[in-house]
Amino acid sequence: xxxxxxxxxxxxxxxxxxxxxxxxxxxxxxxxxxxxxxxxxxxxxxxxxxxxxxxxxxxxxxxxxxxxxxxxxxxxxxxxxxxxxxxxxxxxxxxxxxxxxxxxxxxxxxxxxxxxxxxxxxxxxxxxxxxxxxxxxxxxxxxxxxxxxxxxxxxxxxxxxxxxxxxxxxxxxxxxxxxxxxxxxxxxxxxxxxxxxxxxxxxxxxxxxxxxxxxxxxxxxxxxxxxxxxxxxxxxxxxxxxxxxxxxxxxxxxxxxxxxxxxxxxxxxxxxxxxxxxxxxxxxxxxxxxxxxxxxxxxxxxxxxxxxxxxxxxxxxxxxxxxxxxxxxxxxxxxxxxxxxxxxxxxxxxxxxxxxxxxxxxxxxxxxxxxxxxxxxxxxxxxxxxxxxxxxxxxxxxxxxxxxxxxxxxxxxxxxxxxxxxxxxxx
Numbered sequence: 001x002x003x004x005x006x007x008x009x010x011x012x013x014x015x016x017x018x019x020x021x022x023x024x025x026x027x028x029x030x031x032x033x034x035x036x037x038x039x040x041x042x043x044x045x046x047x048x049x050x051x052x053x054x055x056x057x058x059x060x061x062x063x064x065x066x067x068x069x070x071x072x073x074x075x076x077x078x079x080x081x082x083x084x085x086x087x088x089x090x091x092x093x094x095x096x097x098x099x100x101x102x103x104x105x106x107x108x109x110x111x112x113x114x115x116x117x118x119x120x121x122x123x124x125x126x127x128x129x130x131x132x133x134x135x136x137x138x139x140x141x142x143x144x145x146x147x148x149x150x151x152x153x154x155x156x157x158x159x160x161x162x163x164x165x166x167x168x169x170x171x172x173x174x175x176x177x178x179x180x181x182x183x184x185x186x187x188x189x190x191x192x193x194x195x196x197x198x199x200x201x202x203x204x205x206x207x208x209x210x211x212x213x214x215x216x217x218x219x220x221x222x223x224x225x226x227x228x229x230x231x232x233x234x235x236x237x238x239x240x241x242x243x244x245x246x247x248x249x250x251x252x253x254x255x256x257x258x259x260x261x262x263x264x265x266x267x268x269x270x271x272x273x274x275x276x277x278x279x280x281x282x283x284x285x286x287x288x289x290x291x292x293x294x295x296x297x298x299x300x301x302x303x304x305x306x307x308x309x310x311x312x313x314x315x316x317x318x319x320x321x322x323x324x325x326x327x328x329x330x331x332x333x334x335x336x337x338x339x340x341x342x343x344x345x346x347x348x349x350x351x352x353x354x355x356x357x358x359x360x361x362x363x364x365x366x367x368x369x370x371x372x373x374x375x376x377x378x379x380x381x382x383x384x385x386x387x388x389x390x391x392x393x394x395x396x397x398x399x400x401x402x403x404x405x406x407x408x409x410x411x412x413x414x415x416x417x418x419x420x421x422x423x424x425x426x427x
Contacts, residue, residue, distance in 0.1 A: 041083050044086075048062070049062055071093065094159060095121070123160075126160070127171075135172060145165055190216055192216050194259055194260060195259075195261045196213065198210065199264075239275075257286045260289060266303065322372055348375060348378055352374060
């Protein structure tokens with residue numbers, strides 16, 4: 001049986017793949033140019049972009065934030081929102097109106113004329129001036145919470161940001177630390193030496209305080225002074241405690257190597273303090289002039305004060321009689337009116353008044369003697385008008401007036417003239 005082989009089918013050639021046409025790149029749409037902000041409100045607002053999510057989709061929003069301190073106002077800043085909200089905020093919250101020019105009138109003391117100048121309200125500067133007024137006039141911190149003071153400020157500017165007394169205290173303390181840093185840098189650049197004064201006293205609350213002041217001559221040959229220490233000192237006023245406190249202050253201000261002299265009064269504790277201060281400064285290589293031989297300068301005013309007190313002690317009895325006269329006429333409004341009536345009859349100035357002697361201030365004795373000498377005719381007339389009522393005036397005869405008032409007013413007045421230019425408040 002024959003086997004027939006069927007022919008195998010020949011493989012068909014596969015057609016070559018035709019190259020697919022590449023799609024032409026689409027032209028990118030030109031981005032829209034951002035519009036320039038021309039409104040004047042953008043001087044007081046800053047644009048910030050914030051990404052928000054709504055229904056799972058993220059969007060970018062533009063908000064305008066107010067630049068004024070402590071103001072948290074913000075408004076949508078896209079172009080289609082406009083600037084009306086910004087202008088309303090500036091007008092109602094910060095009293096800024098478009099096109100409004102603020103003017104101020106100041107007196108030119110040199111030409112004695114009034115000057116009109118434009119000015120721009122600055123909230124930060126106004127707050128600083130308020131806190132400076134509290135410092136310079138020694139107002140309490142809670143003045144910013146006084147009802148009528150707040151109403152007065154609000155009448156001037158309704159949206160002025162008056163804070164609490166705690167905030168005012170914090171700002172003032174920050175200002176103190178800032179000025180302290182400035183003074184520290186200034187003293188660091190001073191090339192001359194410093195003379196210092198130190199004084200201690202007890203307040204009416206029976207608390208002890210110390211004040212340390214430095215003096216120097218600047219590059220323009222002008223005398224400068226600054227208080228570098230004012231604080232409460234606990235315990236006894238011993239020389240050791242004074243020296244430790246003074247040395248610590250000098251090291252704190254980094255001027256212990258620039259010291260020239262220290263002026264103190266003649267208390268015994270100060271002698272010990274100066275000796276210990278010199279030893280402490282020599283241990284720190286402070287390079288004192290002549291090894292501290294001229295470091296202690298005794299206060300001339302205190303020496304003259306002791307001389308005046310010793311001189312007044314010689315005639316203390318007579319001065320007490322003059323003092324009794326002044327006390328008699330000033331202890332009662334009725335007696336004072338009678339004295340002023342007598343002064344009018346003697347053609348004397350009633351507005352001058354009579355000073356009263358204070359035991360802790362010898363110059364007040366001079367002022368009392370001076371005023372008593374001026375009203376001498378009125379006092380004698382008062383005594384003559386009613387001798388029985390004003391019997392206290394009999395304790396002072398014309399001899400007392402002649403010696404005590406005339407002579408002592410000349411002596412004490414001369415010392416007052418000598419000491420007045422040397423007092424600390426004239427430097």
